[in-house]
Amino acid sequence: MDYTTFMKKVFILILLLIIFYAFYSPLIDKYYIYGNSVKIAFIADYHSGTIYYKSLVKQLESAAESNKIDLILLGGDILDDDESLTGAVNLFERLNSGSLKNIPKFYVTGNHEFWSNKINEYKKIVKDYNIIVLDKKSSSFFVTINDKKILISGLDDPYVIKYDENGKYIKRQYSQNWQKQWVDKYLVEDFISINKIAENINNIDEYNNIVWLKDIINKEFSSLDILNSYKILLSHRPEFTDIYKQLPFDYILSGHTHGGQLRIPFILNGLYAPNQSIFPEFAGGSYNISDKKQLIVSRGISFNKRLLRVFNRPELVWLYI
Numbered sequence: 001m002d003y004t005t006f007m008k009k010v011f012i013l014i015l016l017l018i019i020f021y022a023f024y025s026p027l028i029d030k031y032y033i034y035g036n037s038v039k040i041a042f043i044a045d046y047h048s049g050t051i052y053y054k055s056l057v058k059q060l061e062s063a064a065e066s067n068k069i070d071l072i073l074l075g076g077d078i079l080d081d082d083e084s085l086t087g088a089v090n091l092f093e094r095l096n097s098g099s100l101k102n103i104p105k106f107y108v109t110g111n112h113e114f115w116s117n118k119i120n121e122y123k124k125i126v127k128d129y130n131i132i133v134l135d136k137k138s139s140s141f142f143v144t145i146n147d148k149k150i151l152i153s154g155l156d157d158p159y160v161i162k163y164d165e166n167g168k169y170i171k172r173q174y175s176q177n178w179q180k181q182w183v184d185k186y187l188v189e190d191f192i193s194i195n196k197i198a199e200n201i202n203n204i205d206e207y208n209n210i211v212w213l214k215d216i217i218n219k220e221f222s223s224l225d226i227l228n229s230y231k232i233l234l235s236h237r238p239e240f241t242d243i244y245k246q247l248p249f250d251y252i253l254s255g256h257t258h259g260g261q262l263r264i265p266f267i268l269n270g271l272y273a274p275n276q277s278i279f280p281e282f283a284g285g286s287y288n289i290s291d292k293k294q295l296i297v298s299r300g301i302s303f304n305k306r307l308l309r310v311f312n313r314p315e316l317v318w319l320y321i
Helices: 003-023 053-065 086-095 111-115 119-128 158-162 179-191 194-199 211-216 223-227
Strands: 028-033 039-043 071-074 105-107 140-145 148-154 230-234 251-254 285-290 293-297 315-320
Touching: 039 053, 053 086, 053 315, 071 148, 086 119, 105 148, 111 119, 111 158, 140 211, 148 223, 158 179, 179 194, 194 223, 251 315
Parallel strands: 028 315, 039 071, 071 105, 148 230, 230 251, 251 293
Antiparallel strands: 039 315, 140 148, 285 293
């Protein structure tokens, strides 16, 4: 074999390896470590999936059996408007059984839950598996885990503005800045200060049956207790950083971007993300958006054969604080 032929074969082999690596998408663990007191699993954009179900459950159960998981947060689009609900329901069943049963779990909606026109049914499904839904009715809980006080807050996706209380789409003309109504009515109104948060904290009326909640809830607390706690906000959309900076949270956990779909390692973090357009600033990763305030954006756990990931692994996010 002459040198030219040999080099051509090497080139083809390298090219095939790059293509394989680009589209090879096993579920990975992505760690953000800021401490070691509380270990949080963050799941986003599961989209009623089935492909990563076994891997996800295995990783969660393994962590639980090793005492390496204290809290599970679900950041929206766990259910989907087009896919069968079976994938999500199977996940909820496993989260509510075995070693994961008594791990505290909190959930917020994403846009796809609203697009189903069945948001109330979807929320009921979640609640039926002893998972707390954070929304306007119950937006914040103040708990103690591993002797650490934690404020856990969350809210519905901005599409809540376009749906009525029965979960049906409101047909009317919407202005281009319709999401500002969500910012004012949901984000700022409920979370602009510790005192505003305290007004809506620990509304547990519909969650009295959850055993694990009784074990961690703080029934007596002051604004100073909240101020000195770890403060986490679950919000499906990452792009509202100008507002997040003004809120009294240490960690904002989001999804929605699917990691920008296509990445080029070390060069491009994401090609396109909904509501951020091309070359999104917040495609996936951890971003220091202001002093001691981290925005953590999950690349999600979805698989769409019509919109493949490129150099963009689906991920189970772990936040250690």
